[in-house]
Amino acid sequence: MPNYMPHNEIELASGSAYIEYASSEQSSTETPISMFDVMRTGDMPNGVTQKKAVARKLLEVDDWLPFAAEAYNISPAMKDMIVIPTTIFLTDIPNSNLAAFPFEEMSAWNSNAGDISYRTWAKKPTHIEHANSDPSKAAGVILDSSMRSVPNFIGNLSRVVLLAAWDRNRYPDLAKTLLAGRSGFSMGAFVSDYSCGVCNASLRAGGCRHVHPKLGPRMLEENGKLVYRIARGVVGFELSSVKNPANKSSWGLPIEPDWTPTKKI
Numbered sequence: 001m002p003n004y005m006p007h008n009e010i011e012l013a014s015g016s017a018y019i020e021y022a023s024s025e026q027s028s029t030e031t032p033i034s035m036f037d038v039m040r041t042g043d044m045p046n047g048v049t050q051k052k053a054v055a056r057k058l059l060e061v062d063d064w065l066p067f068a069a070e071a072y073n074i075s076p077a078m079k080d081m082i083v084i085p086t087t088i089f090l091t092d093i094p095n096s097n098l099a100a101f102p103f104e105e106m107s108a109w110n111s112n113a114g115d116i117s118y119r120t121w122a123k124k125p126t127h128i129e130h131a132n133s134d135p136s137k138a139a140g141v142i143l144d145s146s147m148r149s150v151p152n153f154i155g156n157l158s159r160v161v162l163l164a165a166w167d168r169n170r171y172p173d174l175a176k177t178l179l180a181g182r183s184g185f186s187m188g189a190f191v192s193d194y195s196c197g198v199c200n201a202s203l204r205a206g207g208c209r210h211v212h213p214k215l216g217p218r219m220l221e222e223n224g225k226l227v228y229r230i231a232r233g234v235v236g237f238e239l240s241s242v243k244n245p246a247n248k249s250s251w252g253l254p255i256e257p258d259w260t261p262t263k264k265i
Contacts, residue, residue, distance in 0.1 A: 073138065081165035122142055124239070142162050189236045195229070210227045
């Protein structure tokens with residue numbers, strides 16, 4: 001296994017990939033759902049429509065959740081989960097670490113992962129503050145990943161949304177924080193390379209005067225163009241609950257009646 005390193009400590013990696021962390025802050029429009037209450041009463045929090053349909057769709061994970069639960073050391077029962085949909089980034093727009101995840105990359109097939117890039121977060125663990133070296137210490141699991149078009153914008157601007165389940169019994173204090181809407185979220189992804197957003201130079205091939213392998217972006221703009229990195233070969237591997245998310249520009253996603261899994265489970 002190659003040695004991966006945090007995005008904010010960029011340098012040439014000895015292995016096949018970098019690691020990318022990009023954060024999004026939970027907003028008041030996200031609706032944490034206690035599945036214990038849903039299954040006990042058949043009801044959803046205020047503002048969530050299509051109550052029974054949403055609960056039924058969330059329960060479609062039952063055929064694989066017990067296997068994931070054994071590996072992640074979490075509960076195999078949905079009644080023990082708090083479910084929160086989280087927008088992790090908007091495609092093509094650089095995050096606060098000056099890294100962008102373009103639509104064509106997110107919608108491309110990744111042969112190593114055997115799936116479309118935006119779906120590679122599905123079934124991966126959730127953690128606290130990126131303490132992700134041991135999957136058996138997970139705080140939950142990502143039920144599904146979805147990419148949705150953002151209306152009224154020119155181009156293919158989309159948001160990648162993770163539907164994550166958090167084990168309320170394993171980390172009770174975290175559960176209280178999540179239900180109170182006081183947690184931010186930060187995703188983790190392996191990235192095989194970056195290219196410069198100005199001149200398209202490969203970071204792995206040595207970078208350019210805009211983006212250096214060890215220093216990252218060295219200026220904010222050149223000739224009116226923002227200097228940032230474009231992620232290539234993206235494979236998601238985790239989502240963390242964090243106190244201080246780096247990216248505060250993303251917005252949350254309420255549970256909606258049109259949520260459907262990206263693939264039949």
